[in-house]
Amino acid sequence: MTILIGKERETPLIVLKLEALLRRIPTNHPQRLKIEESLRRYQAGYWGEQSLDYHFNFLKDDDYIFFHGLRLPWINKLFFQIDSLLLTSTCIILLEIKNMVGTIYFDIPFQQMIRTLDGKETSFPCPIVQSNRHVVQLTEWLRKNRFPNIPILNYVVFSNSSVILKTDPIHKHVFEKVLTAANLPNKLNAVRPSYPNIILNKHKIDQLNNQFIQQHVSQDPDVIEKYGLEKSELLTGITCSKCNKLTIIRKNRNWLCPICKSTFTDSHIQLLIDYLLLISPTITNKQFRYFSNLESPSITTKLFQGMNFQSTGTYKNRQYQLSLDQIQHHL
Template sequence: MITNKVMKKRTKPLILKKYELLLPRLHINFPRLPDMQHEYNKRKKGYKGELQVDYHLETLPPEFTILQDVCLQVQGRTFQMDNLVITQQAIYIVDVKNYNGTIIFDTTFDQFTRDDGKVEMGFSHPITQVELQQSNLQQWLLERNLPNIPIYYFIAISDPSTIIKVEGDKEIIAKVVAHGANIPKKIMDVNTQLASGATFQNRKMGHAISKESTEFDMDIMTMHGIKSADLLPGVECPDCGVLGIKRVHSGWKCYKCKKKFRDAHKPALAAYLLFVTPWITNSECMRFLKFNAKNVATRLLREYGLFYDEGRRRWIEK
């Protein structure tokens, strides 16, 4: 249920899109490929969990303002929050976790583990993570002389089949941790208790935060030790994923599945501009897309929306 209360809507994360462009262009024997695939799968699972929780949060009353995937800077640091729900009484940070099996919060030793039936593994404590987000957001509001609105937080477990266990003080964990479907009620309960206190302009606050929110990014090339020379050239088949399909009249044809596509080259150009250089020449276009026709390169680059710099004889993004 999508309503106008969602002021900032979630889109596929830039880092996830980067992995999807990069992974097909690495040789199967690239040393860091397994690590990259693991990181991609983890982020893809996280995004899927966020979308599941979005569905539940969007059932909140229309007077609540929702911002999805917020990324801000404070004192030179970037911090990212999965969801902000802003009411006239408070701001609620909703951090999303997508775990399989059983998760255990140990309040005695202040540790967090997951048991997927095969191995028990420790993770960074979700409450510590969201408390840092709370502190950063408070500092961000203070630096901009915005109202000192109360900030609460919740941790949404996106998969309803995940079992939540607590060793120690169950009440402390139960106040802030729940499956995604139960988070709206928790927000409503707290907000009702605050109803007699000070009120704030939640839409105005939402606009101020949304205006400064940027897209969270990371240099995954450096992170995984990848050089531009490691990238395999060629156009990927949108259907079967084979790399190196052929340029034919007004399109591309896959030699494996025999299907034809008009715009199969666009992800290859996006990968080049992201990971090689933010500009491209006709000759580099022909080399990277693996065809030999300068007039076709000119047309494809123009249609892609690039601007031709005559002085430097190269195409750049407008």
């Protein structure tokens, strides 16, 4: 089938920020192990979502439009985020994706999910409850935005093929709601014929597509605050991409690592990414020089001019607007 993407799956901003934070704190920082564990958890979730893309190729119908990581406004400045949303003319399908290993037991009376791994039991919130809540939230969002009442189906999908899923046989809805990634196409191919009525014509689908994109707001956490750090704790300097040391210096219009003797032309780009992710979307000449340990204002100005950043103010008060897409374009 042809895969139509309404919203691409992107590396979560929290992953990029945690990677930047680990580049900028000492190896012996008391919060480092906690940050590394958080990064592994977020990366695993993202990789699990990515692994599901392969199975989408086995869907029979060709009218799906995929929205990944869609985060929409709800009430009181709150948002709800859906791992994957499949939009069709007859129904909408919500997927809550879990990338977990071990044995998973759905304890329905207590609305929890218990994982047994290496002899240790760990309790998690029940993803079925979360997925059902997303149905309620999306239904309300559609009503507020004046879209027709359309059936919304929801499933919890476990992406890791080694996971073992269990529950008490009396909880039959678990067997309907919880799937492995490999079984997802079979499930959707089986249920789609049960929804033959076209609710959204092409015009309405285009409208809904546009509203999803316009109202999506990426989650942008302040990881420095989240982990109880101060900006003054961040290490300054430019990282050598070969030996990962913050030792880069400017020499003869290039960047030089005194330790491994490697030379680079674009080492400042990673520093700008770290600055944007951790500190601010705007930067001044002075702030760049402090964060990079570069002394020359004129060299800094030339570097900024070469990247065509938008700016406000003049001379010493000039602030440059940082954009992740624009910075990465120069990598």
